[in-house]
Amino acid sequence: MSAIRFDNRVAIVTGAGGGLGRAYALELARRGARVVVNDLGASRDGSGQSDAAQAVVEEITAAGGMAMANGGSVTEYDQMAEMVARARDAWGGVHILINNAGILRDKSFAKMDPADFEFVVRVHLVGSAFATKACWDVMREQNYGRVLMTASSSGLFGNFGQANYGAAKLGLAGLAKTLHLEGTKTNIRVNTIAPVAGTRMTEGLFPTEAFEAFAPDKVVPAALYLVSEDAPSNAIVGAGAGVFQCSYVTLTQGQMLVGDDLTPEGVAAHWDRITDRTGEILPQSGAEQTMLIGKTLQR
Incomplete structure (x- = not known):
């Protein structure tokens, strides 16, 4: 089995200042990619800022890799376009995009403010669309692109208290399916990952032992395969604790009524x-x- 490498590839990972995004960025760099580490640095509810992206860049460069930090917000298209332009100017293109940025504002639907619903959908769904749109023409021009959306079991199957998050995450799976079709002729492959990992987003939701068992690095193999040169397209892959699964949207034969x-x-x-x-x-x-x-x- 030959090693999967990303030499001469430029990758953007959003929300890469910690957790899964950091793990993706570090391994992409270790395998030869030049990585844009994007992170607004906000807390898990979207408030506040920090220098999280720069810290990950320093980890990558200390290990001999190449990376740049970007603090743009996925909710602002102009900032995503500027991020892509910087990467292209510095390194000649953008080949890989992992849409990982996200926030949580969990409440039952009865208690959820409309603003909390709208903002979570904007960060996850609209933000992923903005980041992807910013990369899309570059990928079409170079006849190569690998895009990974981040869904969730909450979107695929539902989860109490996460109406906003679930709506956004299932929307991402639908976005990926259409972009898979539109990207085929220009060698753009689009997949979806539904990770389960112990991160800042899920801290406090897992018991301590489970939190450790679901370490982010145990999701990384699926994510990197799904953005590799020989990746499939249109897959929905579940990943957590070293277990990998596939989800499907199926259709019954149905019954005609007259x-x-x-x-x-x-x-x-x-x-x-x-x-x-x-x-x-x-x-x-x-x-x-x-x-x-x-x-x-x-x-």
């Missing part, structure tokens, strides 16, 4: 058939739902 059954009562009566997973498919684009309906009509 006549008196084409009513809410008919849907209720045929619910078992509608939800029957026998022969379910894994659509590669949204058009396949329409195509499956068309096949059912033909039958």
Whole structure:
């Protein structure tokens, strides 16, 4: 098995001042990448600032790697565009983007302020879109790009008290699926990771032993594979404590209703058939739902 290397690649990692982002940045640099360490330096609820990015850059350069710090906010498109321009001017391009920046403002939906909902979605979903958009034309021009979105089990499966976070994270999985389709012809591969790790974001949520078992470096192998030259595209990969999984969005064959059954009562009566997973498919684009309906009509 040949080593996965990132020589002559330029990588941007957002939210890389600590936790998972720091772990990604350090390993990318160790494997030859030149890394932009982006971090606003805020606390896990998005408030405050620090010099976290520069500290990671110093770790990388002390180990013989190449890195630059960037304190831009993912919520400001102009700052993301400036970050990409600096990387391109210094190193000639941008080949890898790991969208990792995020915050938490957990509350039950009943107690959640609309501002807290909006801000979490803006940081995670809009911020990832802004960072990716800033890189997109560069990647298209160089006919090479690897983009990784960070989703969560809270988005894929739901989690009490995280309506804002879950909405943003499932949105990221949908964004990745469309960008996978749009990036194919210019060799841009887009994947999604759903990590479980003991970080500043999750400190206090794990018991001490579990916090240590879910160390960020145990997620890194999946993330780096998903941004490597031979990466797949359109994958949703779960990773935590050295365990790696895949999630899928599937579609059942469904049930056609006509006549008196084409009513809410008919849907209720045929619910078992509608939800029957026998022969379910894994659509590669949204058009396949329409195509499956068309096949059912033909039958």
